[in-house]
Amino acid sequence: MGISAHSPGQGIAEVVMDVPPVNALTVQGWFDLADAVRAAGRDPANRVVVLRAEGRGFNAGVDLKEMQAARGFEALVGANRGCYAAFAAVYACEVPVIAAVHGFCLGGGVGLAGNADIVIASDDAYFGLPEVERGALGAATHLARLVPQHLMRAMVYTCRNVTAAELHAFGSVLEVTPRDGLRAAALEVAATIAAKDPYVIRRAKESLNGIDPIDVNRSYRYEQGFTYELNLMGAGDRHRDAFLTDGGR
Structure with a gap:
């Protein structure tokens, strides 16, 4: 469990999140x-990285229990810096990243x-930012890469979710597949990329x-400033405490 890396095929790296119960990551995670x-x-x-998860879902964000158990703002700052580092690592990865x-x-x-460079999703996948209901802001920068501007704003204000099928219609999800075929579908696309000239692929990502x-x-760092405010x-604290009191994750 935790974060692991494997090589399921030539030229393909697979990074897997497996943090029960909902892949909500700690600061260290x-x-x-x-x-x-x-x-x-x-x-x-x-030549390509597949980022995926085990368990009930892909990722539920920050471990709020860790944050609320900590004294002061150390956990908040750590989570913000950790998220910044992880998002930046995906974006700046020297080869294409496929999120499954x-x-x-x-x-x-x-x-x-x-x-991520490419998103492949199962037919039960859904995407959303519950941040407003948690007393936080952030990742609208990344949501805007998945949905049109006005929908992004509506999703931030209302905390509504969108399905994989909706994102497929926008073109931001490449394929929607049954859940039991998700990994295979992601690895198939990865294999197509891995078959290309590695030098050219790396320059394509850079360009x-x-x-x-x-x-x-x-842009994301700017958003984070409002979370600090x-x-x-x-x-x-008020909204996180209410969320955890109501059962949380």
């Missing part, structure tokens, strides 16, 4: 994920999927990041 993705991209044997998403993809999960109209790292004003 986010940094471990960042390290695993960076290492996979730097390995010259790899099943079940829920919430909060930090949207940050990971939104920064596409270079023409991106949005600096995702700076919400915490200083007491809104963060």
Whole structure:
């Protein structure tokens, strides 16, 4: 369990999140994920990375129980820095990253999927940012890479979710597949990429990041500043406590 890395085929690295019950990552978990993705991209044997998860869903964001159990703001700062590192690692990975998403993809999960190069999802997958209901903000930067601008705003304000089928219609999910075929579908696309010239693939990734109209790292860091404000004003603790009192995850 935790964050693990494997090589399921020539030129393919697989990074797996397995953190029961819902793949809500601790501060250390986010940094471990960042390290695993960076290492996979730097390995010259790899031409593509598949990022996926075991369990009930892809990722439920930050471990709020850890945050509320900590004194002061150390856990909050750690979680924000950890998420920043993991999202940036996916975006800056030296080879393409395929996110294979099943079940829920919430909060930090949207940050990971939104920064991936390709998203493949199971037919039970759904995506959303519950941040407003948790007294936080963030990952709208990454959601905007998955849905049109006005829908992104509506999702942030209302905390509504969208399905994999909706994202497929927008073109931000490449394929929707039955859940039991998700890994195979992701590995099939990965194999197609892995068969290409590795030098060309790495330059293609670098060039596409270079023409991106949005600096995702700076944009996300700007959002995080408002999460700090919400915490200083007491809104963060109030909403997180209410969520955990109601049963949480």
